[in-house]
Amino acid sequence: MEGVRETAPKTDRCGGCAIRGVAICTSLTEGDRHALRAMGQPRHYGAGDTIFGEDERFGFLANVVSGVVKLSKTLPDGRQQIIGVEFAGDFLGRIYRDRTSFRAEAVTPVHLCCYPRARFEALVAATRGLEERLFRDALDELDSAREWMVLLGRQSAREKVARFLQMIARRNAGGCGPALGARFELPLSRADMADFLGLTVETVSRQMTRLKTEGLIRISNNRIIEVEDVGDLEAAAGGWAA
Amino acid sequence: MEGVRETAPKTDRCGGCAIRGVAICTSLTEGDRHALRAMGQPRHYGAGDTIFGEDERFGFLANVVSGVVKLSKTLPDGRQQIIGVEFAGDFLGRIYRDRTSFRAEAVTPVHLCCYPRARFEALVAATRGLEERLFRDALDELDSAREWMVLLGRQSAREKVARFLQMIARRNAGGCGPALGARFELPLSRADMADFLGLTVETVSRQMTRLKTEGLIRISNNRIIEVEDVGDLEAAAGGWAA
DNA sequence: CGAGTGATTGAACTTCATCAAATAGCGTGG
């Protein structure tokens, strides 16, 4: 686990927490929130660090406090597919099973709030709202996995790239999306985008420049994207409200 | 809802139920099982019938008692992707949300045991084991959705078809798989296989005959498949225990 | 037997992957 730093816990650890209003903590009563707070261990990873590998034992469940985590699976011959990307506020790790079935890697510097598995599961068993909250989150993840299956199986390279940009734009807008323009930084490299979309780096790059020449987006520094009209991008993505 | 028959409930409705030992009913105490039994309504669909459509209100949660159900999503222009296939014992429907996000269609004649949503959710809220059971099932579905994402994004047509056959063979063996041969009937048409694998009918057909000429499988009546050595098939699928 | 559906086969074409360079950014150290 290269580069993992374990920050010393402060007295009031949640007071200034950036995700205090979104994460699972919001689904608890005051008392239970206290119990959760007591077991939370901050952990910190550098960009590129592996948080856990495929098929290994990982003793924690965690909240992503800041940064971006990519989840991926690898075929025996090395082909890779990213199966999910998690942002601040997302829950990381699989409850009820201590063996991982995919890899989690920090894409940017990442802060996690880690809960020891046994203690966390005990809290889930003792609490009412928490299990339901986690369940609902899992169902949402299932929905988005299924949407992604449509993308992977049935959409063209251009549509894939457009939809990816649209997804990031939406994430970035934080729900209250202004209908028209958007400007954001891509959290993933072209290679990661390719692994997420089931394409090659070259194809991703070509489609990006194509969207650029078509006037749908502007690109600065490879990572900064400006979208003229999110509606156009949505149309290029094959027409989905999602 | 064409062709849906609602069978009159018998007095002891679960006594002879084929999935009594696998379905969610096994995760209940005697008393709760009684409550569940009281609300179960048998329903019956013919092959090709729509159970529910995309984005509509569906007032039931259900167990698949017999038959095969395909779950699919459709793009505005008609392209279709099958996102899951359910067999006897599987749970159908999304708890905590009464609006569907995919279509469910009977592929063979199907028997469901339907629970009215409101009453079922009340039972879930009142029971301890049931929510966890449903949660675990959802997590398993999430896992297989993610495995399928790898297939859709990163595997070749030959691998896709081989893996599909392997999956059906495994389902059919019911866990206690004999390592070597297998013989089974495909629940899906070539067109449905294509929609499941993100391919065209023609490509599926070509890969099937290819696997046949390679001696990995034998085909009778288009739907009956004999696998020589399941290990070979697994190798052709890109090498996965899964 | 004939119609109709589902599956296979063939040929031309598209899209994306592959291989190979060239270019652009970025951080480092002089």
Next chain:
DNA sequence: CCACGCTATTTGATGAAGTTCAATCACTCG
């Protein structure tokens, strides 16, 4: 500050995999 070297990204040329279009074949059901 600039040159250097590294990596990420773009661009080009070619090829292969899979799609598309068009028939043909096979099986089932009247």
